[in-house]
Amino acid sequence: MPGDDAYAPKSPDLSSFYSAGPTPQVDPTETQQLFLPQQSKPDFSHLQYPYSSSSHPNQQRYQIPAPPHSFAHRRPTEYPITSQSPGPNVGVGHPSAAQAEHYPPRAASYPTTGYSTSGTGYTGAQAPPSQPQQLQQQQQQQQQQQQQFYSAQYQCSPSQQFSTSHLTAAHVHVRQPYDYPSAAAATAAELSRDQQFPATNHPDAMPPRRAAAAAAAAVVAARAASEDAPESHQQESATGEGGVASTNTIEPSPVKTKFPTARIKRIMQADEEVGKVAQQTPIAVGKALELFMVALVTKSAEVARQRNSKRVSAQMLKQVVESDDQWDFLRDIVGKVEADEKKGGASQSGRATHKGEASGTDEEGGGAGEGAAAGKKRRGGGRKKKVQ
Amino acid sequence: MSDHEFGGSDDLSLPKATVQKIVSEILSGSSGIAFSKEARDILIECCVEFITLISSEANEISEKEAKKTIACDHIIKALDQLGFPDYVPAVLEAAAEHKEVQKGREKKANKLEQSGMTLEELERLQQEQFAAAAARHN
Numbered sequence: 001m002p003g004d005d006a007y008a009p010k011s012p013d014l015s016s017f018y019s020a021g022p023t024p025q026v027d028p029t030e031t032q033q034l035f036l037p038q039q040s041k042p043d044f045s046h047l048q049y050p051y052s053s054s055s056h057p058n059q060q061r062y063q064i065p066a067p068p069h070s071f072a073h074r075r076p077t078e079y080p081i082t083s084q085s086p087g088p089n090v091g092v093g094h095p096s097a098a099q100a101e102h103y104p105p106r107a108a109s110y111p112t113t114g115y116s117t118s119g120t121g122y123t124g125a126q127a128p129p130s131q132p133q134q135l136q137q138q139q140q141q142q143q144q145q146q147q148q149f150y151s152a153q154y155q156c157s158p159s160q161q162f163s164t165s166h167l168t169a170a171h172v173h174v175r176q177p178y179d180y181p182s183a184a185a186a187t188a189a190e191l192s193r194d195q196q197f198p199a200t201n202h203p204d205a206m207p208p209r210r211a212a213a214a215a216a217a218a219v220v221a222a223r224a225a226s227e228d229a230p231e232s233h234q235q236e237s238a239t240g241e242g243g244v245a246s247t248n249t250i251e252p253s254p255v256k257t258k259f260p261t262a263r264i265k266r267i268m269q270a271d272e273e274v275g276k277v278a279q280q281t282p283i284a285v286g287k288a289l290e291l292f293m294v295a296l297v298t299k300s301a302e303v304a305r306q307r308n309s310k311r312v313s314a315q316m317l318k319q320v321v322e323s324d325d326q327w328d329f330l331r332d333i334v335g336k337v338e339a340d341e342k343k344g345g346a347s348q349s350g351r352a353t354h355k356g357e358a359s360g361t362d363e364e365g366g367g368a369g370e371g372a373a374a375g376k377k378r379r380g381g382g383r384k385k386k387v388q
Numbered sequence: 389m390s391d392h393e394f395g396g397s398d399d400l401s402l403p404k405a406t407v408q409k410i411v412s413e414i415l416s417g418s419s420g421i422a423f424s425k426e427a428r429d430i431l432i433e434c435c436v437e438f439i440t441l442i443s444s445e446a447n448e449i450s451e452k453e454a455k456k457t458i459a460c461d462h463i464i465k466a467l468d469q470l471g472f473p474d475y476v477p478a479v480l481e482a483a484a485e486h487k488e489v490q491k492g493r494e495k496k497a498n499k500l501e502q503s504g505m506t507l508e509e510l511e512r513l514q515q516e517q518f519a520a521a522a523a524r525h526n
Contacts, residue, residue, distance in 0.1 A: 257410045263402060267436055268443035268458075270400045275447075276457040279490075280483050284463040285442055287482035290410070291475040292438050296431065297414045301421045314426040321434070326471045329441050333433045 255294065259286045296320060296327070402432050442466050 265282040268274055296317070303316040318334040321327045411423045411431065423431065443458065445466035450458045460483045467475050503510065 255410050255413045257406060257413060259402060259406060259410075264439060267400050267402075267439045271440060271444055271447070273447055274443050274458065277443075278457050278459045280460045280486055281446075281458050281463055283486045284460045284479045284483045285439055287479045288442060288463065288467055288472065288475045289435055289438055291478055292472070293407075293410060293431070293435060294414050296434065297411055297423070298418075300423075300427070301415055301418050304421050305418070310421055312421060312423045312427045314424065314430050317427045317430050317434075327434075329470075330434045330437055333437055334430060 255290050259289060261286060264289070299323075400436065402435055404428070404432065407432050407435065441470060445470055 261282040264286050265277055268277055268282065268285065297312075299320045300312045300316045303319055304310070304312045307316070309316075314334075321330045321334045408423070408428055411428060415421050415423070442463060443466075446458050446462035449465050449469075450456075450462045453462075455462070460480075464476055464479060467473065467479065505513070
């Protein structure tokens with residue numbers, strides 16, 4: 001593409017590409033670390049803008065890593081761009097006029113949807129493979145108007161951008177684990193794209209665009225990255241990120257061991273009302289169970305620490321369960337079991353529980369090692385796929 | 389379905405060793421705190437209860453939607469409704485991951501089928517190609 005060559009030297013802000021490394025610490029790839037020092041907040045804000053804007057955060061969260069979301073935005077804005085530019089000649093011949101024409105509508109669009117428009121406006125440049133003519137037009141347009149866009153953007157929607165970036169920045173630590181596959185995909189695809197399309201450099205436009213393309217083109221890379229759970233954990237703890245995450249109880253699962261899927265399914269189907277279960281469902285439940293355990297275990301460990309105990313007793317578990325309505329469904333279980341222990345502990349008052357814990361220490365160590373073998377995910381071998 | 393993998397179907401608990409391992413993985417960061425055996429047993433019960441809760445809620449949701457199969461979506465909704473919306477993103481990610489892996493597997497499996505030849509035909513073709521290569525070499 002001629003436009004690329006002509007444009008490449010003029011694009012010093014390749015840094016904008018780097019800005020998409022929202023989870024540098026988490027990503028195992030070396031390339032990710034290169035992007036680390038660059039602006040990371042704007043990226044987060046882009047990736048996560050839907051979260052903060054949405055009334056229902058969960059569903060929005062879901063869409064972020066998914067490519068369709070970005071693509072959906074990409075298409076519509078593609079056409080506005082080309083329609084605004086009647087042809088490359090016009091733009092080149094009368095830059096000022098072209099700018100005057102192009103500029104106002106764009107500027108007007110920024111305040112309303114600061115992120116999506118700024119992002120998707122340039123994602124249109126992603127279309128080149130299928131629409132080379134449009135790409136050239138857009139690139140020329142960009143050359144002329146780049147500065148205008150920047151200024152327009154910052155004039156029109158600085159408050160939005162910064163406010164949202166701040167909002168989402170607060171969630172960065174929490175969300176990292178879930179964003180980083182797409183980010184990994186982004187950077188993976190990014191390397192090649194940096195060379196292919198150096199001309200497209202709009203700092204704010206990059207992340208969504210890359211996320212879209214990356215998710216589509218490098219889903220595999222994302223998966224590979226996300227499956228490198230151990231590495232990410234190591235890096236996280238090394239950077240001290242883990243501490244922050246653990247307080248939010250959404251830490252990127254220190255748990256590498258997975259529950260046997262078949263067992264989960266069987267427990268589910270023990271309820272006679274439960275009929276068929278999709279293949280993915282036990283995996284989802286297993287993940288939820290893992291998070292549930294992390295929350296429960298972490299909290300009871302906190303209780304143990306508060307009591308200067310090295311051992312989490314059933315009593316502490318009970319305390320945790322009763323401390324939060326979220327776990328009210330466990331109260332029967334906890335209450336039933338605790339009743340026995342209380343008989344022993346009641347006469348000797350609270351401290352007695354520590355003795356009980358101490359006696360239990362011996363039993364502990366044995367079980368830990370055995371579980372290793374059971375760790376791997378089980379995928380029902382001969383089972384038919386039942387996903388609807 | 390998968391019951392044949394296990395001898396009896398009345399063992400509706402989670403494997404203790406696995407639970408213990410996960411617990412120690414969770415606690416690995418927090419300075420030597422461990423779970424007592426009683427606490428672990430209760431934890432297992434809690435886990436089973438959790439699964440039951442989620443699945444029965446998901447079952448209701450799926451019935452409302454007139455679906456016969458409990459899908460991932462239903463689990464997500466159940467988590468949301470039961471006060472565990474925090475878990476949703478991670479669960480979604482895990483499910484998506486699994487889906488991708490599954491897709492990859494299917495593709496691989498289909499490669500053989502897509503060749504449009506039976507195994508015998510493929511084998512014959514291979515032999516022919518071997519022979520041709522050998523002839524060329526000599």
